[in-house]
Structures are given as structure tokens and as C-alpha cells.
Amino acid sequence: xxxxxxxxxxxxxxxxxxxxxxxxxxxxxxxxxxxxxxxxxxxxxxxxxxxxxxxxxxxxxxxxxxxxxxxxxxxxxxxxxxxxxxxxxxxxxxxxxxxxxxxxxxxxxxxxxxxxxxxxxxxxxxxxxxxxxxxxxxxxxxxxxxxxxxxxxxxxxxxxxxxxxxxxxxxxxxxxxxxxxxxxxxxxxxxxxxxxxxxxxxx
Amino acid sequence: xxxxxxxxxxxxxxxxxxxxxxxxxxxxxxxxxxxxxxxxxxxxxxxxxxxxxxxxxxxxxxxxxxxxxxxxxxxxxxxxxxxxxxxxxxxxx
Numbered sequence: 292x293x294x295x296x297x298x299x300x301x302x303x304x305x306x307x308x309x310x311x312x313x314x315x316x317x318x319x320x321x322x323x324x325x326x327x328x329x330x331x332x333x334x335x336x337x338x339x340x341x342x343x344x345x346x347x348x349x350x351x352x353x354x355x356x357x358x359x360x361x362x363x364x365x366x367x368x369x370x371x372x373x374x375x376x377x378x379x380x381x382x383x384x385x386x387x388x389x390x391x392x393x394x395x396x397x398x399x400x401x402x403x404x405x406x407x408x409x410x411x412x413x414x415x416x417x418x419x420x421x422x423x424x425x426x427x428x429x430x431x432x433x434x435x436x437x438x439x440x441x442x443x444x445x446x447x448x449x450x451x452x453x454x455x456x457x458x459x460x461x462x463x464x465x466x467x468x469x470x471x472x473x474x475x476x477x478x479x480x481x482x483x484x485x486x487x488x489x490x491x492x493x494x
Numbered sequence: 495x496x497x498x499x500x501x502x503x504x505x506x507x508x509x510x511x512x513x514x515x516x517x518x519x520x521x522x523x524x525x526x527x528x529x530x531x532x533x534x535x536x537x538x539x540x541x542x543x544x545x546x547x548x549x550x551x552x553x554x555x556x557x558x559x560x561x562x563x564x565x566x567x568x569x570x571x572x573x574x575x576x577x578x579x580x581x582x583x584x585x586x587x
Binding site for chain 2: 294
């Protein structure tokens with residue numbers, strides 16, 4: 292009844308093939324998620340740049356990050372739900388992982404901005420946000436947290452290094468915060484969107 | 495350890511691997527996923543049904559009746575035993 296022509300190696304490969312396809316979908320979806328946040332982050336920096344220039348004393352723009360973050364969360368959840376439909380093994384999309392990524396992003400952006408203002412630290416808010424995002428991204432990549440494989444770890448470290456370098460350039464240049472918002476938008480877009488493209492294309 | 499001859503067949507092995515990960519799946523989805531014709535998949539599923547490894551039934555869904563396949567506890571145990579035997583064979587090779 293068994294197949295004498297089926298070797299043990301071929302049997303193992305047949306089982307693995309069902310899982311490998313899912314790993315590929317998962318990595319590409321992660322890449323698309325990075326790309327989404329590579330658009331959300333620059334949008335937040337740009338919004339704050341415009342708002343703080345138009346109304347420096349205003350308080351209304353303190354919650355400007357919220358609609359962008361909400362849009363990012365909505366797109367991320369929809370993306371993983373769609374990917375879940377395509378996964379052959381029908382594993383549930385890793386909700387906890389998505390929640391960690393999104394939660395960490397929001398906490399770092401809002402937390403670092405609030406902290407810098409509360410302490411009156413001699414760095415601009417965009418530089419502090421860039422540094423917080425960069426250090427977190429580097430640590431997550433270096434220790435393999437929330438990263439599935441070596442490619443994602445390297446992408447995370449590289450993106451983090453770029454953000455930290457941009458933050459350091461802002462801090463050392465002594466230019467105004469307005470320019471730092473522009474640097475923040477460009478650096479976060481390049482780092483997150485670039486890492487996402489790498490993951491999505493190499494998946 | 496001997497490899498279960500019923501599972502050690504290219505198509506049935508993939509059917510069992512798919513069900514082991516999903517427990518239960520629509521017949522048409524399995525057919526598309528494994529790239530098989532309905533007749534081919536059905537013949538293999540019937541062999542597994544006869545052995546008590548899987549259970550096939552028709553469920554009423556919003557779009558009408560749907561044929562579904564589920565791994566039984568016996569099938570789950572047999573698949574686990576097969577994986578252990580396969581691992582032993584590969585390590586001994």
C-alpha cells in the first residue's frame with residue numbers, strides 16, 4: 292500500500308513544502324507591514340512639521356499622530372487578515388506579534404516626545420523620536436525579537452542604524468526643529484519603507 | 495521503526511500533513527491547495543477514511559452543502575507516529 296519509490300528525504304520535503312510556502316507569505320506580509328509604517332511614520336513627522344510651523348503655541352496638533360496611527364493599524368490588520376486567507380496551513384495571523392509591533396511604535400513615538408518635553412531635554416522632539424525608534428529597531432533586530440529570520444533581523448538593524456544616524460545628525464547640527472521634522476520624515480520613510488521592500492521582494 | 499505504509503505515499507502524506515496543521519478543511523480547498531483533481535483526492539481520502547484516519551462529511555454552509563474532511567484522533571496519533579518513524583529513518587541515514 293505504501294509507495295516504495297518515495298524516499299524518506301522526499302517524504303520530509305513534501306511535509307516541509309507545505310510549511311515553506313507559508314513562511315514566504317509571512318515574510319512578504321511582514322515586508323508590506325514595514326512599508327505601511329514606512330508611510331505612516333513620515334506622515335506623522337510631516338504633519339507635525341506643518342502644524343508646529345503654522346501654530347507653534349497650539350495644543351490641538353498634539354493628537355495629530357492619532358489618525359495616522361489608526362490608519363496604519365487598520366491597514367496592518369487588514370493585511371494580515373488577507374494573508375491569513377492565503378496561507379495554506381491556515382494558521383491564524385500572528386495577532387500578538389502585530390500588536391507588539393504597532394504598540395511599540397506608538398509607545399516609542401508618543402513616549403519619547405512626551406519625555407523630551409517633560410524633561411526639557413536639549414534635543415528636538417523629532418530627533419528624540421528618531422533615536423527612540425532607531426534604538427528599538429536595532430535592539431529588536433540584534434536580539435531577534437519580533438523577527439522571524441536572519442533577513443528580517445538584518446533589515447531591522449540596518450533601519451535602526453539609519454534612524455540613529457539621522458537623530459545624531461539632527462542633534463549635532465543644531466539646526467531648528469522644523470528641519471528635523473523634514474529629516475525625520477525622510478529618514479523614517481527610507482528606513483522602514485526600504486526595509487519593507489527588501490523583505491517583500493526577497494521573501 | 496516502520497513507516498506506516500498507508501501514510502507513506504506522496505499524495506496521502508500531503509493530505510495528512512495538511513490536515514494535521516488544520517484539523518479540518520473543505521474538500522475543494524484541499525483540492526486546490528494540493529493541486530489534485532476531485533477524483534484523485536477523493537480516492538486517497540477514501541483510503542484514509544477506511545483506515546479511520548480521517549472523517550469526511552457534508553456540512554450545511556451559507557453557500558450550500560460543503561464536503562469537509564477532518565483528522566480523527568486515530569489519524570492524528572498515526573501521523574505523529576509516522577513523523578517519529580520518519581525522523582528515526584532520517585537520523586539513521
